Amino acid sequence: MINLAVFGNPIAHSRSPEIHGLFAQQFGIALTYQKVLVPEDGLAQAVAELIRQGARGCNITVPFKSQALALCDEVKGDAIGLGVINTLDFAPNGRVYGYNTDAQGLITDLKDHLKQSIQGRKVLLIGAGGAAQGVVPALLREAPETLHVWNRTPERAEHLVHLVPSSQLLARTHEQLDAQYDLVINASAAGLKGSTPDLPSRIIGPNSFCYDLSYSDSETPFLRWASGLGAPHQADGFGMLIEQAAAAFHIWFGLSPDTQVVRTKMLGKSNP
Incomplete structure (x- = not known):
């Protein structure tokens, strides 16, 4: 055994x-x-x-x-x-x-099962802890137009960006976030505590795909928040x-x- x-x-x-x-x-x-x-x-x-x-x-x-x-x-x-x-x-x-193996799992799920290309798209990564750090290299290998990182503590987002130097990878404050990202990935642990990150509604557009690295038998807090803003496409991390x-x-x-x-x-x- x-x-x-x-x-x-x-x-x-x-x-x-x-x-x-x-x-x-x-x-x-x-x-x-x-x-x-x-x-x-x-x-x-x-x-x-x-x-x-x-x-x-x-x-x-x-x-x-x-x-x-x-x-x-x-x-x-x-x-x-x-x-x-x-x-x-x-x-x-x-x-x-x-x-x-998180990065391989994320990319395989996004591309092979959810049919979400990353190449040339505007991507927002929420969180800068271990889960976020683990997937950044793989996301960059997929050649997004931009990969922005937001964290409740801006210094942690800056630290993550310095770990993986890339012209596509940028830390963003609340005020610097773009409107209508193509792909929004939640790597924050906030959902495990039942809360959602304090993010502006402008990040979600009519074609945004929202992905939560967390998973649950019911809708995760992040995906519930995204649904409330009209996000048409979403998936959790199962x-x-x-x-x-x-x-x-x-x-x-x-x-x-x-x-x-x-x-x-x-x-x-x-x-x-």
Whole structure:
């Protein structure tokens, strides 16, 4: 039996155990995948205990993605330079490898399932924490016209922009935000607390697509806010969750699960 886990706070809402269970069924792999509520100062202890139990790896979610960097012997892929980790791989040689599969999950969901091109479009990223940092490099690789970052604390947005130098990437204050972005991505944790960012209504236009990295059984606070402003197209991050989980599964097992089968089973339809 292979042991996996996801660490977060909060964590009760996580669907990761179900997703990885369905992936494992496709390949006849016997695994347990537990979700663990970790105190804000308890990540290192929780990971050490999982390693002691002989686990294969784990996922890391809010608010621990930056803390997880200190637990890695080596960082790979999009996590390099940003230090935002959502997947740990416990290698047989005892080393811990850190990855971030969020970016791959987001781009796959947007392009393959939601049919949203990023190239040449005006994109607004709300938030500058670990979730936002993890997806910026991948968004820039898709060649948007602009990628603006807004955060309630402007200094954090500026810090993120300095981490990834690009002429397309700009921090914006409340007053500097453009009107009618093509794609508005919420990477803020405000929705987990039931609140929405204090943003001007002008950012939403008649053709804006609004995407929330968070997900919920009901409409997220951000998407409810966007709906109230007439946003015609929107999606939460459940599709991204499935796709980033598939990328993590491939890291651990070298296998690529059929995500469409899982989408259909969990969502009851082919597209979210």
